[in-house]
Amino acid sequence: MNAYLHIPFCASICSYCDFTSFAGRESQMAAYVDALCLEIKDSSLEGPLPTIYFGGGTPSLLAPAQLGQILETLQKKAGFAQGIEISMEANPETVESQRLRADRAVGVNRLSFGAQAVQREILRKLGRGHEWERVEKAFQEAREAGFDNINLDLMFGLPGQSLGMFQESIEKAADLNPDHFSLYALQVEEGTPLAAQAAQGLALPPDDLTADEYAWAQGFLARQGFQQYEVSNFARDGKACRHNWNIWRGEDYWGFGVSAVGTVGRVRHGHGDDLMEYIRRVNAGEGALVMESLTEDTRAWEKLMLGLRTQDGVEKAEADRFIRAVGSPQWARFNRLLKEGFLSLTGGRYRVTSKGYFVLNGILEVLAV
Ligand code: SF4
Known part of the structure; x- marks a missing residue:
């Protein structure tokens, strides 16, 4: 962690x-x-x-x-x-x-x-x-x-x-x-x-x-x-x-302090952004965390999106399985990005290309479920 x-x-x-x-x-x-x-x-x-x-x-x-x-x-x-x-x-x-x-x-x-x-x-x-x-x-x-x-x-x-x-x-x-x-x-x-x-x-x-x-x-x-x-x-x-x-590889992390977020397993935690309220709650033993449970699909999709940020990209078999399960419009979008050179497929992994990196946020938005 x-x-x-x-x-x-x-x-x-x-x-x-x-x-x-x-x-x-x-x-x-x-x-x-x-x-x-x-x-x-x-x-x-x-x-x-x-x-x-x-x-x-x-x-x-x-x-x-x-x-x-x-x-x-x-x-x-x-x-x-x-x-x-x-x-x-x-x-x-x-x-x-x-x-x-x-x-x-x-x-x-x-x-x-x-x-x-x-x-x-x-x-x-x-x-x-x-x-x-x-x-x-x-x-x-x-x-x-x-x-x-x-x-x-x-x-x-x-x-x-x-x-x-x-x-x-x-x-x-x-x-x-x-x-x-x-x-x-x-x-x-x-x-x-x-x-x-x-x-x-x-x-x-x-x-x-x-x-x-x-x-x-x-x-x-x-x-x-x-x-x-x-x-x-x-x-x-x-x-x-x-x-x-x-x-980015999807490991667990704890976020401590005002406004910090973290993810442990399938639970996302966060804090409010009020400094004095953070100090008060911790000292009062009230717990400073706001917890949110993530579904298995959301977590898997997040890991996929995080992987695309990096040069390691994501494993093709795993991504294909997930994109197919999400539905055909997603599959069509993914293939269009490949065809247009924003994504590449090498060594059994999908990666964002140099051209794709500049518009990464747009790519992630297109792929968002
Ligand atoms: S105010 Fe400036 S130095 Fe402070 S967090 Fe924001 S960008 Fe960074």
Whole structure:
């Protein structure tokens, strides 16, 4: 069983963000960490844990001692598998040498930096609190602190971003020699400041420019020795994120903390997104979870869809059996995607092609039951 912990604190809120994150709530961090530990103790989490992932929010706003407190609780509760991967998302402006050494000392062994872009004007528009030089510094200091598994997040399809600017961002990021890249196309989510700006006329890049950026990045990163193993993720040999990979393969995981979700067997659990209510419920022993039972078919279909996100794809025999059982319209849609080159069939497995990756969400929607 894998473990995900949601750390919902941020120094400020980015213009495009629709994650559960709160700015200016530092005074609640200690109570939140205590609640997380209590939730872990009261859960039926089983180990030994192969992976732990601190996501957010900005987990690097927690003190290393707080991360250590959570990790110790997880270890006592479930134990750690040998070679456990412990990932932490970090914003570059929140870390420096000594702190990174402390993170390493409490057990964190994989970092994911939210770098996003090189150009100052783009970072400002996104509401990010760093400049590129800070990414370079944080990256070097992380290497010196002993991190040999570092991801950089970059974004494309950004307002004001040309193809050349995106290329500059990836090239400069590649110069740092990271182990992994995550590339995300900007999504304008309802209710965000960015959506309001777009409604007032902020120009967003056309889809064909975004498609060109993605296609260029796929080629560039392949030439640099990165393997694309999922729609947004590229890794050097042996450096794919094991946590996400396990989940895409359909393994069980627990989600702890406000807004976190998880799936254990055929039960999906989730939390509300009210921070204070989460802390209150855990402390009152009321249980923070909302449970939902999934049917066998839903779970099987989810596994199929998750498999299609990855380069492993899904086994043909298993997919065929399931698609036939769902019904002939689904079968016809699946075959059309194959014929049109969005899916391929090689080595007895269906996979989404490079062309298909750019429209993966559309493909998954077409196949949804
Ligand atoms: S740092 Fe991440 S989680 Fe925090 S506001 Fe920005 S996008 Fe949202």
